Amino acid sequence: MLLTAPVRAPVRALASAAGGALAAATRTLASVRPSAQPLHPAGTVVDGRLVTTAAEDDGRPASGVDLLDRRAELLVTARLSRAVGLPAPVPDIWGLALRLTVEGETGDVLMATTGWRGPLRFLLAPRREGGERPLTTLLPYRTPAGPVVLGARPVDGEQGTAWDLTWSRGIGAWHTFGRLELDRVVGDDLDGPDDDLEFDPVLHRVPGLEQYPVLARLRLPSYRTARASR
Template identity: 35%
Template structure:
């Protein structure tokens, strides 16, 4: 196994230091709201070559909204939207995605954009995904509906929060599915979202910067244990 690089070591130390100061809370996304919902895959006009995208269906979703740096509201922060799509690859084979508030242009879709409202703009994986034979990012675009901050008021009302999931490549945006967040989860359980562990054939994140993310989360866990 290769020794961790300089950036990985720096990310580990920085996340560990922040987590130590925060005690039991992690360095990244220290607070969040768990939500329940569904993801609906339509009958696409084209063939992705990805089993779960090529068959129309509906899947149960567990989601987590959080503020990336844990800055106090109403300060803008990089908002995180983590998704666990149950049984997307068959029984007990979930798909997990980590999305961050971002732009939608060719460059902006790879950059985090701090926001105050959870519905004022798109969320992107930031790092590239391989979907079928294409390379791009997966993003969630809010559809018209109530605005607000993470919490019960943002997700419970006359209608659920709805998002359009798309795949952004150099050729443009391609539709994937619709996401509906219905209500706050009353018993969220110990969810730890990991897109590198829970991906599907033909639908996976690239390995670029994977070690940096792993190092940061490892540092966060080490800091919490030492706090």
Template identity: 35%
Template structure:
């Protein structure tokens, strides 16, 4: 395990534990919208990750949470987060997206957005497949005028589905679409206490580089342990 990544991961965990004391139970992404829907593959791919490349028969049930990362009041811009859980025969697959650019370098930079409708979002950190590292991303297809406030988003998405396309790419390569997402706001609730765990519930055929686990996992464990909620 790389010493520098381990040291940075430990510092991040301490920071998020301290932040949790002020913003309990979620130090970031404090307010969100609970979503549910389905994911349909577009066809076979060649990413090197079997979960992407081998389409399942029919749609896959998904649950998601759309949130504003820092939690600044709407309509101010914020980094948009989308936490996704796709069900599968081998267990759940958890993926976390955040609003970024889509070009070769901006895909690694967090970018605030006014609305989820404008938020191209990526995983920022890559998975490892049989052909090398792979990034995932989502692009909204419609509606193109979603509001920025979570309560307003929930009201809109209870009557109008949110459609997104899912992509895969090498870190500096072209984006290739492989699936479509359709999400609606869950009835009877605004937010959800469910959490995902991207370190444990990786897509079949994908692994995570040790330096990424060392950097990210301590924060996940510390925050989720203190909140009493698991993925």
């Protein structure tokens, strides 16, 4: 995602404006529904593990990111949640937040229910079921391989407890790099403990998964607003 100087300034301005609009929407939501978390207020935190495979063993392309290319077994703290907080079985945007430690650094990855094929992976999709639909990071990360989107697809027969984690370049093919397994099933009613955790992929970055400055401008205002509402 290389932008020339004449293009950069308008794009930054547009991202800042969009970020301000998202922050305003977050403030509005916080005012009509006071909550410790105006976004994703209802959730369940559960421990798990992520087992990744080596790119060279699987014959998939390398991304240049250790998390996506190397064999490892990582402990994970996960939170499944509803973005708006609508009660089941009303469709909502489901979120999957992951906190993990790579190369001694703790980082966050946030995903939401979207489409899966082509451009649909960049569109949010309300769902009735949280553990039975695919999720993506929606926005791309900057990596040595170029813009990369992460995705999570439920493992057949293990919905609500296991996902295959994948990555793709833009709207290209998905490459599976690991499996996320939670310690217990999280149902659509999100029954279970919900710790007061603040997931933020801009402040808590996974090594190798960099935020594009223009996308950070888009995300930061709403994250700051959400934190301020607490």
